[in-house]
Amino acid sequence: MSEYKFSEDQEKEIASILAKYPFKTSALLPLLTLVQRADQVVSPEAMVAIGKRLDVSPAYVQSVLSFYTMYHTEKVGKYMILFCINISCQLNGSDKLLEHTAKKLNIKVGETTFDEKFTLHREECLAACTEAPMMRVNDTYYGDLTEQRIDQIIDSLD
Amino acid sequence: MTQILFKDINKEGLHTMKVYEELGGYQSLKKAFAQKPDEIVAAVKASGLRGRGGAGFPTGLKWSFLAKDVFPRYLCCNADESEPGTCKDRELLLKNPHLLIEGMILCSYACQIETGYIYMRGEFHDLSFIMDKALEEARAKGYLGKNIMGTGFNLDIHTHLGAGAYICGEESALLNSLEGGRGEPRMKPPFPAVEGLYSKPTVINNVETLCVVPYIVNEGAEKYASLGTEKSKGTKLVSVSGHVKKPGNYEIEMGTPTSELIYNLAGGIRNDNKLKAFIPGGSSVPMLPADKVDTPYDYESLAAAGTMLGSGALIVIDDSVNIVETTLRLISFYMHESCGKCTPCREGTRWLYQIVERIMQNKGQLDYIEKLEDICGNMSFKTFCPLADACVAPVVSSIKHFRSDYEEYFKNVGVSS
Numbered sequence: 125m126s127e128y129k130f131s132e133d134q135e136k137e138i139a140s141i142l143a144k145y146p147f148k149t150s151a152l153l154p155l156l157t158l159v160q161r162a163d164q165v166v167s168p169e170a171m172v173a174i175g176k177r178l179d180v181s182p183a184y185v186q187s188v189l190s191f192y193t194m195y196h197t198e199k200v201g202k203y204m205i206l207f208c209i210n211i212s213c214q215l216n217g218s219d220k221l222l223e224h225t226a227k228k229l230n231i232k233v234g235e236t237t238f239d240e241k242f243t244l245h246r247e248e249c250l251a252a253c254t255e256a257p258m259m260r261v262n263d264t265y266y267g268d269l270t271e272q273r274i275d276q277i278i279d280s281l282d
Numbered sequence: 283m284t285q286i287l288f289k290d291i292n293k294e295g296l297h298t299m300k301v302y303e304e305l306g307g308y309q310s311l312k313k314a315f316a317q318k319p320d321e322i323v324a325a326v327k328a329s330g331l332r333g334r335g336g337a338g339f340p341t342g343l344k345w346s347f348l349a350k351d352v353f354p355r356y357l358c359c360n361a362d363e364s365e366p367g368t369c370k371d372r373e374l375l376l377k378n379p380h381l382l383i384e385g386m387i388l389c390s391y392a393c394q395i396e397t398g399y400i401y402m403r404g405e406f407h408d409l410s411f412i413m414d415k416a417l418e419e420a421r422a423k424g425y426l427g428k429n430i431m432g433t434g435f436n437l438d439i440h441t442h443l444g445a446g447a448y449i450c451g452e453e454s455a456l457l458n459s460l461e462g463g464r465g466e467p468r469m470k471p472p473f474p475a476v477e478g479l480y481s482k483p484t485v486i487n488n489v490e491t492l493c494v495v496p497y498i499v500n501e502g503a504e505k506y507a508s509l510g511t512e513k514s515k516g517t518k519l520v521s522v523s524g525h526v527k528k529p530g531n532y533e534i535e536m537g538t539p540t541s542e543l544i545y546n547l548a549g550g551i552r553n554d555n556k557l558k559a560f561i562p563g564g565s566s567v568p569m570l571p572a573d574k575v576d577t578p579y580d581y582e583s584l585a586a587a588g589t590m591l592g593s594g595a596l597i598v599i600d601d602s603v604n605i606v607e608t609t610l611r612l613i614s615f616y617m618h619e620s621c622g623k624c625t626p627c628r629e630g631t632r633w634l635y636q637i638v639e640r641i642m643q644n645k646g647q648l649d650y651i652e653k654l655e656d657i658c659g660n661m662s663f664k665t666f667c668p669l670a671d672a673c674v675a676p677v678v679s680s681i682k683h684f685r686s687d688y689e690e691y692f693k694n695v696g697v698s699s
């Protein structure tokens with residue numbers, strides 16, 4: 125296993141993250157997020173490096189990581205589409221729209237497109253229920269979805 | 283209707299220090315710093331403010347429970363907002379971050395706290411930048427930092443992002459998550475006020491709760507207490523979603539009839555369908571049938587009607603829906619979010635799911651409803667945290683009010699779906 129190296133910018137961010145907390149284990153989630161934003165996944169090498177930085181074992185890092193749904197250890201698409209199917213979105217037709225999206229991308233829910241551009245997942249409530257049906261693509265929320273709007277959004281991403 | 287939290291919510295630039303201060307922001311600090319910390323706690327008690335995160339615990343009382351003379355103490359603002367149906371905190375964070383900071387400064391002064399965290403759900407990554415920017419502005423103004431406004435009081439506040447787990451909204455799970463662990467709830471007691479973050483006395487309050495405090499300090503506890511009903515004071519943000527024409531977050535005075543929210547503020551039922559059911563306080567509270575729609579929206583009236591105000595999320599369901607479908611979706615949510623620590627919750631949610639799914643596949647047997655009720659009985663009040671009870675709520679209430687929706691499926695038993 126090769127050693128994981130943080131970039132210079134990442135080192136700066138790590139320093140400012142650590143400064144927030146009296147105990148450094150609190151920086152675990154923020155560091156995992158930092159790594160995943162750069163690499164799209166959290167690799168075993170990164171787990172070791174984060175563990176070292178925070179004085180916890182890689183196994184501990186992994187046990188925490190596995191608790192949270194937003195971390196990935198396997199490759200995902202450039203665009204992660206999280207489609208809310210919880211109650212307010214369900215009442216507003218999310219199931220049909222999700223089906224439409226999967227068809228458009230030519231994948232099943234949970235899969236990644238061949239070109240590794242899109243991953244499509246079902247998601248629980250995203251706290252935007254008054255804009256239902258809604259989805260999140262990477263960091264952006266899109267509400268009041270219709271089939272046309274979904275097509276437009278997907279076609280506009282490159 | 284009196285607007286406290288949403289008074290200027292759509293003003294251009296409200297999220298900036300400049301506009302916020304032009305509209306009277308941060309004025310409460312001077313007033314507060316002229317008083318003793320205990321006086322602020324007393325005012326919040328007198329205002330009758332209760333926690334807006336779901337449990338409705340009196341806020342001033344919570345603050346007064348902090349272990350005496352133990353320092354440092356921490357403040358954690360619960361911005362995890364993940365109760366299905368709820369999206370009011372997101373609007374406050376997005377449009378009025380300084381109101382939360384002002385409220386957190388007041389709480390910290392009152393409780394002698396020098397470090398605060400805003401725990402935001404991971405999906406709020408973009409909002410955390412807005413909040414970080416607002417915190418930076420507050421530091422630059424000297425509202426955060428050392429010796430704030432010459433009082434000798436020090437405070438800094440930081441944002442902290444979660445990473446996708448509903449249970450982290452539960453306050454003790456939130457603390458574990460903030461400490462860098464798995465978000466599993468802790469045994470209580472000790473309560474966070476005694477042993478919270480890093481085992482130190484900790485106040486945990488919802489975003490909306492903290493956002494009310496500047497009003498109480500500026501206008502006085504009596505003025506706040508004069509709003510609402512005898513026991514449910516003040517105003518409440520309600521997220522109205524589902525089958526309404528104008529879904530949105532609305533601020534109402536406590537005690538406003540639920541029908542006013544649905545038919546007036548939210549414009550009535552879409553497609554002019556008929557109201558079938560509503561869930562008044564987020565997915566974790568029992569649903570009510572349409573004939574209860576005039577129930578005043580406040581803690582006591584909703585409790586008397588057999589449900590709860592919860593997080594203030596009113597989910598409206600019209601008569602085009604079979605309630606069993608909605609119920610299955612909610613069970614699926616709780617099954618997915620159960621942290622797995624206790625057996626009745628981990629297994630019970632799954633059993634409920636399997637049984638209701640079979641019913642929907644027309645494979646049910648008549649005793650399935652009793653089975654569901656039996657499992658629910660073995661989950662309620664038998665777990666570490668209230669997540670299991672939350673899963674039970676839609677099941678029991680849907681059976682109680684909409685048994686015939688289940689029976690629809692039994693008519694077709696044997697006919698594959």
Ligand SMILES: Cc1cc2nc3c(=O)[nH]c(=O)nc-3n(C[C@H](O)[C@H](O)[C@H](O)COP(=O)(O)O)c2cc1C
Pocket residue numbers: 332333334335336337338339341360361362363364365448449450451452453454486487488489491492667668669
């Ligand atoms: C499963 C579960 C999820 C919760 N989620 C949230 C949440 O997302 N936001 C919140 O403010 N409170 C949530 N709560 C309530 C908190 O435990 C706690 O009561 C609240 O943050 C206290 O603040 P308050 O007194 O200002 O309401 C949740 C509780 C449970 C049991």
Ligand code: SF4
Pocket residue numbers: 449467619620621622623624625627628665666667668669670
């Ligand atoms: S009730 Fe469920 S979510 Fe709560 S601690 Fe037990 S297993 Fe975890």
Ligand code: FES
Pocket residue numbers: 208209210211212213214248249250251252253256258366367368
């Ligand atoms: S139910 Fe879809 S955003 Fe809340």
